[in-house]
Amino acid sequence: MQVAAKLEEINRKIEHACLKSNRSIEEITLIGVTKYVTIERTEEAIQAGVHHIGENRLEGFREKYDHFQGMDLKWHFIGTLQSRKVKDIIHQVDVIHSLDRLSLAKEINKRAQQTVDCFIQVNVSKEESKHGLSPEEVLPFLEKLRDHQKIQVVGLMTMAPHTEDETVVRQVFKRLAELKEQVQEKGYEHAPCTYLSMGMSNDYEVAIEEGATHIRIGSKLVG
Numbered sequence: 135m136q137v138a139a140k141l142e143e144i145n146r147k148i149e150h151a152c153l154k155s156n157r158s159i160e161e162i163t164l165i166g167v168t169k170y171v172t173i174e175r176t177e178e179a180i181q182a183g184v185h186h187i188g189e190n191r192l193e194g195f196r197e198k199y200d201h202f203q204g205m206d207l208k209w210h211f212i213g214t215l216q217s218r219k220v221k222d223i224i225h226q227v228d229v230i231h232s233l234d235r236l237s238l239a240k241e242i243n244k245r246a247q248q249t250v251d252c253f254i255q256v257n258v259s260k261e262e263s264k265h266g267l268s269p270e271e272v273l274p275f276l277e278k279l280r281d282h283q284k285i286q287v288v289g290l291m292t293m294a295p296h297t298e299d300e301t302v303v304r305q306v307f308k309r310l311a312e313l314k315e316q317v318q319e320k321g322y323e324h325a326p327c328t329y330l331s332m333g334m335s336n337d338y339e340v341a342i343e344e345g346a347t348h349i350r351i352g353s354k355l356v357g
């Protein structure tokens with residue numbers, strides 16, 4: 135199916151989820167995750183109106199970034215980032231969704247020329263296979279980030295467990311939203327933490343109902 139048709143379907147569902155939860159569609163940023171697909175398919179998504187591109191691996195990120203350079207796009211790095219690879223994307227990336235440790239923060243801070251918007255990745259469901267800080271670690275981590283001037287924590291990011299059980303998924307999103315409130319109460323200058331990056335192909339409607347501002351959609355959009 136054409137990306138444009140899939141996008142239309144997704145936009146309809148976003149609208150529905152917003153209506154249901156009394157939110158405005160303006161609050162939602164759709165990130166097209168192109169990690170599975172070619173340059174051609176990515177271009178189709180861009181033509182259809184996707185302006186935020188997400189990649190989870192350095193190679194894919196660079197390949198697409200280099201190809202579409204000069205276009206009015208925002209580039210999101212959503213995967214695990216090795217500290218030694220920071221230098222290879224730091225001047226290209228607009229937003230990093232996977233800040234999860236101090237060593238990575240230090241490397242970003244050292245390499246960046248201007249402030250980088252970062253989401254802290256939180257492993258709400260505490261699955262072994264998932265990266266991210268546990269919820270309890272987030273506030274202490276933010277304290278340690280204070281003196282890293284190039285890092286602006288714009289929000290929190292999580293991935294829900296892969297399950298059909300919507301209650302479980304919803305609980306995870308609720309917990310992240312609560313945590314975001316807690317961070318905001320601190321009034322940190324380096325961590326305004328206004329956004330929630332949560333929701334993928336299988337759970338973005340629930341995520342929106344629970345406050346997501348950035349949804350990351352791959353398979354249902356370009357797959």
Ligand SMILES: *Cc1c(COP(=O)(O)O)cnc(C)c1O
Nearest residue numbers: 167190212334335350351352353
């Ligand atoms: C792959 C990926 C997505 C998109 O997943 P889909 O289920 O294909 O929508 C979103 N976020 C992250 C971090 C990913 O790695």
